[in-house]
Amino acid sequence: MDIKIKIKSTNLNVFYGEKQALFDINLEINQNEVTALIGPSGCGKSTFIRCINRMNDVIDICKIQGEIEMDGKNIYAPNTDVVSLREKVGMVFQKPNPFPKSIYDNVCYGPKIHGIAETKDDLDQIVENSLKKAALWNEVKDRLQEPGTSLSGGQQQRLCIARAISVNPEVILMDEPCSALDPIATAKIEELIDELKTTFTIIIVTHSMSQAVRVSQKTGFFHLGKLIEVGTTEKIFKNPTNNMTQDYITGRFG
């Protein structure tokens, strides 16, 4: 299978007020692959993925220089519509954050506001498909009207994944999606990520080396706002070229 570049960042610099958070990030994300971003806390991984769906726009003091291209188009071009960008780039957060509404409403909210579904039947179908893709359908199909907040942590996170894929995105950003979950729920989500990559391009931020090895094909190592090293996951973990990478993955710092 030939590899296609989905997202490409060029000389990306991000500032929070006076403080520079990212320095000249040049990174290519391949389509239908899982790209893992690793690095110590505060190194800018989350900032980077929040640039991809422009979630940083919400923060007043955040300034962005450089370019991020998706399918060859700069998403920071003035004529980009943020809402349709976020429709294409879904996001799953560190802490499960379902809406305090029913499971059904959680999943159908996105399709509803984007007018993806014409009829109630279409909407039901989308909800069912999304929950099935998120491997949650069998657990919740009998209680779709119960509040999403009544689910367990792992179920809530899968609900959030279902919500993210309900609008048919092309890219899914995951910001430490398993950090609040137990190992069993984590295993389920990892399995899910593996399946999802056939349809979506996935970028995952993680603090777990083993998780990066298990789920990703490509890994980028961030440190103090700089992208230190990037390559196939196999190469990064077996044969890193940079000493810092070597130290981090073996647990000598960070």
Place this chain on the structure above:
Amino acid sequence: MTKEQRLQKRYSAEKRFKWYGIISICMALLFVALLVTKVLSEGTSAFVKSTIEIKLNFDQTALNLPEKPITEDLNAIDFYSFAIDQILKTYPTSNRDEEKELIKLFTTDFEFEVKDFFLANTNLLNQTVSFKITASSDLDQLHKGNYAKNISEDRRKISNYQLKIYDHFIQNNKITKVFNVYFFTNGDSRNPEIAGIGGAMLGSFFSILVCLIISFPIALLAAVYLEEFAPKNKFTDFIEININNLAAVPSIVFGLLGLGILLNVFELPRSTSLVGGITLALMTLPRIIIPCRASLKAVPPSIREAALAVGASKVQSVIHHVVPLAMPGTLSGTIIGLAQALGETAPLLLIGMVAFVVQVPANPLDPSASLPIQVYLWSESAERGFVEKTSATIMVLLGFLIIMNSIAVYARQKFEKKWI
């Protein structure tokens, strides 16, 4: 100091603080109990009134009616003379002065009471029925035991002759106490026995309604804008300081504003609950904005991010998620703000709602009083009959406040459960 001594000291300090707390709560409860006891002991008697039972003989000739009376004939009846005739039959009098004293024991409105009764029951023509006529306030107070009988006559509101009539009525079981409907349906009056808070209640209701309609949407939108959309800079800080200041401005200042702008510049009708409501809305606005902002701030940012991440616009994320989640806090803040407005007196004094209004207002454009103003007006009156009415009005006002605050607490608890 040894370890044991230090331990002992810590224990006694904790015990001491616990007692300080208990004492403060007892003090607070004591003051509340004092207030409630005073109001209750003075006011409860206002909910009943004394009536004197008289025989009404609706004789055709006495009423000056033709053989087959039509509506116009009925309206032309001189009920004043008819009622006086009937009243004079209740006790044998020997001269004009005695007649006057007898009539004075009945409400000044006796004519209308008889008229309303007869026009509602025209089938009683040519029959004799007993009818309970409202007693005058002085007899009412005497009957309720608020007047001392054993002082010299010139210091009494009730003369010796009237006392004799009273004793006569009592012996014949003519005086009974009934529920005082007038108190809830009538407007203000110079005569305590027919004065009521109906006008004041409706005036208060209209004011609060106008206040709610104006202040709630403005406060909610202002709070949403400030909390969700406004950039955080010096200017928004300045606005925030001003809102907090406005919430602390003495309410009489808003009354002056209402007087100067609403009445003098826009020439809105004086003494109306419309102007009262607008003035109260100005006063309540900052007091609602502050809790609205607090409850918006309490909505976790993760909800906003979740909505934005599925591609909701900023406005959609706010309207679909943030505002509904903030609603319980917003509503209870609003109700508490309105409860404060309900008890507000000073600004209404300045826009003329202190006028003496007999008519019960039909809409917000009619002149009217409000409950706290009614308390103020009656507390200044000389008649003994208004004392109990003042306390009873306070009871009604407190009742409304308790109801509103309970709704606020209930709304908050009921709807907040949903999203945990």
